[in-house]
Amino acid sequence: EDEVGAKHSGLVMDFYKESCPQAEEIIREQVKLLYKRHKNTAFSWLRNIFHDCAVQSCDASLLLDSTRRSLSEKEMDRSFGMRNFRYLDTIKEAVERECPGVVSCADILVLSARDGIVALGGPYIPLKTGRKDGRRSRADLLEQYLPDHNESISSVLDKFSAIGIDTPGVVALLGSHSVGRTHCVKLVHRLYPDVDPDLNPDHVPHMLKKCPDPIPDPKAVQYVRNDRGTPMKLDNNYYRNILDNKGLLQVDHQLAYDKRTRPFVKKMAKSQDYFFKEFSRAIAVLSENNPLTGDQGEIRKQCNAVNKLH
Numbered sequence: 001e002d003e004v005g006a007k008h009s010g011l012v013m014d015f016y017k018e019s020c021p022q023a024e025e026i027i028r029e030q031v032k033l034l035y036k037r038h039k040n041t042a043f044s045w046l047r048n049i050f051h052d053c054a055v056q057s058c059d060a061s062l063l064l065d066s067t068r069r070s071l072s073e074k075e076m077d078r079s080f081g082m083r084n085f086r087y088l089d090t091i092k093e094a095v096e097r098e099c100p101g102v103v104s105c106a107d108i109l110v111l112s113a114r115d116g117i118v119a120l121g122g123p124y125i126p127l128k129t130g131r132k133d134g135r136r137s138r139a140d141l142l143e144q145y146l147p148d149h150n151e152s153i154s155s156v157l158d159k160f161s162a163i164g165i166d167t168p169g170v171v172a173l174l175g176s177h178s179v180g181r182t183h184c185v186k187l188v189h190r191l192y193p194d195v196d197p198d199l200n201p202d203h204v205p206h207m208l209k210k211c212p213d214p215i216p217d218p219k220a221v222q223y224v225r226n227d228r229g230t231p232m233k234l235d236n237n238y239y240r241n242i243l244d245n246k247g248l249l250q251v252d253h254q255l256a257y258d259k260r261t262r263p264f265v266k267k268m269a270k271s272q273d274y275f276f277k278e279f280s281r282a283i284a285v286l287s288e289n290n291p292l293t294g295d296q297g298e299i300r301k302q303c304n305a306v307n308k309l310h
């Protein structure tokens with residue numbers, strides 16, 4: 001076991017030191033450039049690490065497009081609202097220009113999340129590399145690993161604990177909802193026909209204004225920002241919001257009221273340092289979940305499709 005308590009994963013620091021020494025630097029530069037032009041792509045990099053790594057393995061299965069034989073994870077309801085995948089392709093192309101066929105999409109996904117967290121004002125988290133890319137979609141397993149927005153805290157804690165993430169780790173990871181947005185389809189059940197009494201009445205008019213229809217057109221881009229206070233910053237304002245009954249999702253609200261999670265919520269609301277420390281630890285564990293290494297998997301040429309076998 002290493003300092004984060006993770007099993008030996010076969011991953012190492014700076015895996016590409018010999019084979020592509022510039023890899024991490026190229027990714028960092030691309031993230032900076034892309035972030036300058038499209039601030040919200042950083043939300044996507046952060047959400048990606050959860051949706052790829054928590055689903056059995058950090059194997060870039062999330063990035064695969066549907067084929068005639070299998071449905072992509074991206075198209076499942078749990079992935080609702082995921083966006084900006086094309087910017088990961090931009091990063092991959094930049095890395096391929098320097099070192100063709102060497103750096104996996106799974107590592108690019110993880111490192112872009114790491115650098116995206118920094119762009120959002122979060123901590124710099126040293127992460128290992130050496131992941132290979134998987135060859136199949138895990139759409140069929142999505143619901144087993146990714147909790148729904150209205151799931152109970154018990155079930156959320158169970159799902160995370162199955163991949164080695166403890167209660168403070170879960171509380172810290174949910175702090176990601178300090179940035180980004182939630183579409184009205186995931187919120188209207190708390191507004192119509194009756195307003196959920198758990199919601200802070202001061203927050204309700206804003207939510208109703210942003211989500212005026214009980215049945216939103218799923219194609220319309222109607223959403224509420226997750227954190228009205230500091231929507232672009234990954235900070236501990238999320239914890240103050242949920243303690244103030246301004247959490248958008250039911251899981252966000254429950255996190256502040258369940259007796260197992262509330263003490264950590266209060267501590268993170270008080271201390272950004274404590275939030276960052278637990279967040280860094282949990283991201284590291286998440287990033288090492290069950291990777292493909294060595295002879296397993298492949299280095300995809302394009303992140304949205306498996307390589308053709310000759």
Ligand code: HEM
Pocket residue numbers: 043044046047049050080081082083147148149150156173174176177179180181182183184186249251
């Ligand atoms: C119980 C666990 C979780 C649930 C049920 C959940 C659910 C959701 C939902 C429903 C949305 C709104 C999507 C939309 O309408 O566009 C969302 C957004 C987001 N989630 Fe989570 N999430 C969870 C945990 C996490 C974790 C662990 C992370 C990161 C490590 C994360 C990162 C994000 C980010 C960054 C957004 C904003 C995305 C954007 O603006 O494009 N979430 N989440």
Ligand SMILES: [Ca+2]
Pocket residue numbers: 051052053054055056057058059060061062138
């Ligand atoms: Ca995966």
Ligand SMILES: [Ca+2]
Pocket residue numbers: 178179227229230231232233234235236237238
């Ligand atoms: Ca914030």
